[in-house]
Amino acid sequence: MEIFKTLNTLGLDKQEFKNFFEKDSKLFLFKSSHFKIIFSSLKKYDIKSQEVFSMIKQYPEMLIANRESLLEKKLKLLDELIPQKSTMRTLLRMYPFILLKSYNSFVKKVLYFNKELEKNIIDLDIFPIIFVFNFNTEIKPRCELMRRLNSWMPFKEAFSLTPEEFTKKLNVDLIEFERLKEDSSPLFERDLLFRYNKYIGI
Numbered sequence: 001m002e003i004f005k006t007l008n009t010l011g012l013d014k015q016e017f018k019n020f021f022e023k024d025s026k027l028f029l030f031k032s033s034h035f036k037i038i039f040s041s042l043k044k045y046d047i048k049s050q051e052v053f054s055m056i057k058q059y060p061e062m063l064i065a066n067r068e069s070l071l072e073k074k075l076k077l078l079d080e081l082i083p084q085k086s087t088m089r090t091l092l093r094m095y096p097f098i099l100l101k102s103y104n105s106f107v108k109k110v111l112y113f114n115k116e117l118e119k120n121i122i123d124l125d126i127f128p129i130i131f132v133f134n135f136n137t138e139i140k141p142r143c144e145l146m147r148r149l150n151s152w153m154p155f156k157e158a159f160s161l162t163p164e165e166f167t168k169k170l171n172v173d174l175i176e177f178e179r180l181k182e183d184s185s186p187l188f189e190r191d192l193l194f195r196y197n198k199y200i201g202i
Contacts, residue, residue, distance in 0.1 A: 038062055042055075077106055078128075081121065095132070097132075101132070125156050142158050145166075
């Protein structure tokens with residue numbers, strides 16, 4: 001099959017690949033191009049084929065993460081924020097699920113910190129993990145409360161606390177946090193790992 005030929009050219013273990021497909025036969029629905037895109041996209045960061053294959057085994061959704069060239073757009077944005085290839089390589093190896101986050105969410109967070117809060121997002125003590133948090137329900141409520149009170153705490157601390165612990169530390173009622181969540185946006189932001197209806201419409 002074309003997929004096996006593609007993976008074979010990458011030097012991957014044939015038996016492991018076979019076991020991978022036998023575990024979930026629906027993976028045969030993916031085109032060889034889906035594999036080629038993710039492997040070629042990560043190769044430029046010196047991430048080996050075997051490492052990419054391990055990522056795919058953990059997050060099969062990565063195979064269709066490039067709809068409308070979204071994967072390319074996310075990597076381009078990350079490249080602009082993190083010009084050091086070694087840092088990008090470490091980031092993608094440690095947190096490959098970041099590539100499954102909403103692209104609009106990526107942009108929204110960068111603009112919010114860089115423009116509205118006038119804080120360079122790459123200088124945050126929680127960058128790049130800030131991309132993991134939901135903008136509407138976590139990032140904006142916490143940051144807006146700190147901004148209103150002019151009481152900034154380290155971001156690692158602010159985002160490690162529960163909403164109850166966070167508001168208690170700022171000496172405000174939890175309802176203030178909840179109000180900011182409601183006011184953050186009338187639109188639902190799909191800021192979660194992609195959960196496509198299992199392989200439909202590939």
